[in-house]
Amino acid sequence: MTPLALMIGGCEGIIEKMNTNGSGWVIVRVNCIDLNIAVGQRLRFYSGHASNFELPPLLKAKKAVINPPSTGSDCFLYACLAVLHHGDENLRKNPQRLSTYKDWLNDINLSGISLPVGLNQLNRIELLNPRLCFVVFSWSSSNGVSVLRQPRVEVACSRKVVLLLLLNKSANKDEEDKHWCGIVSLDRLLNSKSGLYHRKWCERCLSSFVTDQKLSEHRDQCYRSNEFAVKERVPTEKRSVLSFQNYFKTIEAPFAIYADIEAFNSPLGPHTREVMHQKVEEMEVSDNEQVCSTRSSSSSSHVQARPDEGMVTGKTVFISEHLPAAGGFLLVAREGMKGPPLKDQGHVKLDSSSNPLECMETFLHELERVAREVYDWNRRHSYQTAEADTTASQIFSESSNCHYCDRQFTDTNDKHYDHDHLTGKFKGAACSRCNKLAQLRRRFLPIFFHNLRNYDMHLLFSTALGNMKNWKLSVIPQTSERYMSLRIDFPIAEITLPKGKKKTIFFTLQFLDSFQFLNAGLDKLIRNLPLQDRKFTQQMKSCFPKLTNETLSIKGVFPYDFVKSPANLAVTELPSREEFFNSLTKTACSEESYAHARKAWKQIEAKKFARLHACLPAA
Template sequence: MAVHKIDPVKTDYICGHCELEDKSLRIIWEHVVERHKTIDETEERRICLYDMNVFQNDRAYAAHMLNEHGLPAWDVSREILTSIQPETAFDGAVRTYDIVPMETEVDLLALFVTKRDEIEELILQNTMYEPQKAQLSAEVTLQKEKADGTEEVITIFANCKMLAVDVQGWTQDQFYDCVDQILSTVHQYASHGSGWRIRRIDKIVLKMVKSAPIRGSSYLPLPADLLKLKRFLLNIRNYEDDRCFEYCFVAEYHRQNNIPLTLRTMQSKEEEKASFYDYRRNSRAHEPTGDFVYPMGLPAIARFEILNEVQVNVFRYNEKTLLPLRVSKYQTNFVVDLLLLNDMGTHHYVVIKDLNKLVSKMQKRKLRSRNMLCRNCFHRCSSQERLERHQLICMGNEPAIVTMPNADKSSVGFKNIGARSYSPFAVYFDLESVLEKVETVRNNPNCSSTTVIEKHKPSSFCLVVVEAGNPKPAFFSLHRGVDAMTKFVRMLEVLARDFHNKKRRYPNYLGSTTILEDSDKCWICEEEFSETNAKVLDHNHFDGSFLGWAHNKCNFLRRTIQFTPVFAHNLQNYDLHHVLKSLQDTNTRNTFSVIPLNDEKFISLTMKVWIRSYTNEKGNVYNVYEEIRFVDSCKFMNSSLDELARNLPVEKFIYLNNHFATRPEEDKALIRQKGYFPYSYVDSHARYTEDGLPARDKWTNTLQGGVVSVSEKECQHAWGCIFANM
């Protein structure tokens, strides 16, 4: 009861004794157990888990929860379980336990802490004989007050990931990780001003599912392909029981420790007898520690390793290939490698005496100096030091083997024919703002807060339209003024209507096919024509030009892109915020949709500009739209514009060179470089009317503490850019 949340809508936790904070509930709880082992006489009283206040009676506690945290009061004395009888399904393979408070419960964290013992007891009861999978969830009812005074009520289900548990039960880490997942799901609803709050917690649900892990059981003979490699294997014949795993462990224990099992030397056939390794029939045989259910499943091996201080790795044989199945992370000098055979659902463990040599023979490689083998991927290293460096990364991944493709499958071809389509138009824009100073009072430095010092107001924009096949900009606009954003969105509407008309100028090819050059290959996929895939003519719908001969299927897949992309660098973090605020100035018939990243950022904005309406024969009215989509170029060019411009060759500045064709080359060089601007100085539109650039001491940056951000050379560069654009 000494852990509580700092805020009901956040995911940070705090120790109620020493105020240690952490985002992990498990870490804070372990801290409380280790550092504050005892709880004083207030343990029997009511404690608020949110601020650790202690109350002498339930009435005072309920009033505090309602007034301070907005959580309704309830009758604490009746908070008992109503049902822990399971509901079964699939012949008992799935068992569901409902933990239901009698009265309204709203403190989810406190409920989990209170019911932890019951949850762990139920898990232990189900995993006593075999490992299972467990999932914890909560059914919570939320309520929100509407604008008309009525209340809206919904029920949500917050789940954690299903975890595998064995006879050891649910560990402390697993329990608190699950609680963290459930609390995070609930808090997503009741955060960021959504208005939702917890009305009651209906129940906690524990679901237990019987798993069917792979188990080694009775004897299976070696496959024919492995008979020639049997000198590296030990296949113990256990016909009468399913304890092949135990016999393999005992055999390796005696072999690696040079402890004989008999008074005389064993013959090869005698080594394969199960009776030699059964401590119940051979007093010299080593007895494993711990009681286990046989046949041994893979999930139970982890507990066997801890009790017997052994590392057990399991491999499987499939299509003449040895593959890692279970590679242990338990560190010890005693390592046992096992091969798991499979025949029609029956499994059997076989001892691998020398994994290094077995893999070398199967891969038909010589050992030489690269004899250090990684069990997780079968990569070979020349020294133990290199193997340890390799395993630091490799052991963090699932067991896998890198296999090279066959000669007939060694090449990868382009298959996404639809990606060959291009947009006939693309729009590029950039916004600039004036930074208006905000008069405010200074916040308390002892409290966490945000101080607003400047307000960004868009003051200008530059917009360029690029048309496919045209080396010059199809449209260019540069505007500065108070109405910059209104003019920007209305200009996009005009451009969208123009795009709509131009895209549908040539639905059919109007030229003569007799003068066209014939081809034996499709111009899209570059493969030859066949009788099953006819040859058709492919043309440009925007200018009517002939593109080439194509397969009928390729021509169908190369569809025209129906939207026009509008690009801006760093759109998601800056420009899109100004665009969204200006959409109200567009036609009311336009429609908009966004792809949100979170409550404050959006990945993309789609604007459908209304073109016209028409009525069909049945009298139904339909609207025609032209779609433009805002895209952040940082998503596929994650570098600054300065770096991108420096990496681009001069001859690739096609549109810039054509637009400023009459300018001298030294002016173009200035424009291609990074520009400098006194952002903090330009705090109103009146700054644009001043003659000349401000003095160097005015080129400050508020976010950098008022330090002069440019050199004298950079000021001259900015002055040169202004004259270059005049």
């Protein structure tokens, strides 16, 4: 690795380390860079004289390089002859025989050139051979191909270009231990199966092209000046402005899921505390005082700056770990859609278990089951025809611009009747391009958690998410352990294409954080919503008939520190007010809040604490 690459890698490592330390900082700008450059001349003295040289297996497999025979110091001569006469049938059959080259030994004039030939002698060799010029590359298994020497453009434009490879004979990279080889196919040498397959390469600037014609057009420009000819594509005047085009993201999804996860607040044991301590040391957590809930990569942990108990690391105290206990979700359908409702629509689905892994696996499997039902519903009922509407028809006929991009309709920019495929109602006149872009996403289901990135996401990743078969995960990271969004794609169907090929259809689950759209707690949000608009909250009365509007409208208190294990859910009475103490904020439960909790306990007719605990994700 070159010193410049090491320096750049070091800078990138510092930036990445800063972005992943959990502080939320991001790199805004680089104010200055002190760069010291020294002109290196070592490469020009490289010379090749190795005999009995074997090509590396990776390079040999490409079949792009000829390793000619030599007597030790004349490998440069035989490498050049191998390139110049590569088309000879006898050479192709016997490239390793010295006798194959005997008729061509005078094709290259090396008068006065000391052997072995070094890079610093190539200019003189070009003077002795007016029809030849030499381009020299190096190769390593780690860094690939790099350019060592390019001829001047006035020399290269009118001569036969000979491509040579100067290789290290051994791993110690001793500059006196080199070997010349001939490159007979630069395309095979540079191409790979990972995306640059069948590309055509320019030997001067190493730009690649799809066709020989494009390469030929490029070479005409590349050999006209000493500057490399890299063509800059400038957008046309019509496309010179970057505008929003993902109109499909503006179409409301047919269904959405609102979910929540509750957890046991299990105290940390001595062994777990030691493991957490080691992880914090490895991550080099800063000494800033933290009064928050943080999670490690293997478990979710409640931490607080309280030196009287727990394991202290700097000013961070590990007290307990959060283990998933219950997960609930509500499937909500878009209003006004035509078609029968789904059986899970409008009903809270709740899964609980004393085993955290089993709890989350059941929760995720239920989400996948509902997603498959949504996919089947969309296939049957999301292709509604446009409703006949005189007013809409008049608006459509009078429209002269697309209601998406505002481009004027012309003979080449057709007008289309854009309607809602779920309700059949007219939306506006759209051009053909925007009408295709604004398609309903029928294989997409958004799932909203409030404060997903700070809490629920950690519970998902630390338990069952990795056990889901055929789930492909992708995230939008904010730090190494904090993700703004999670996307899951899983196969849902398979179709047969016209030529008999099979194509797998994937469905997308998009986990989103509603806190990023509604930056407030649930208590404040529910108070801002009028009682008559709390439709889904009112549906809880079907499960708990005695619940009053007053109880549903107030955010109650919950003894999170009391729920340490499944055994706590079996108690038959509401815990005392002292058990409602919040160790995170170090605040006690007020008598008014405790009275509200007692009222809720009676109205839901709880015989065990587990019933009150089950109300949390439902609410």
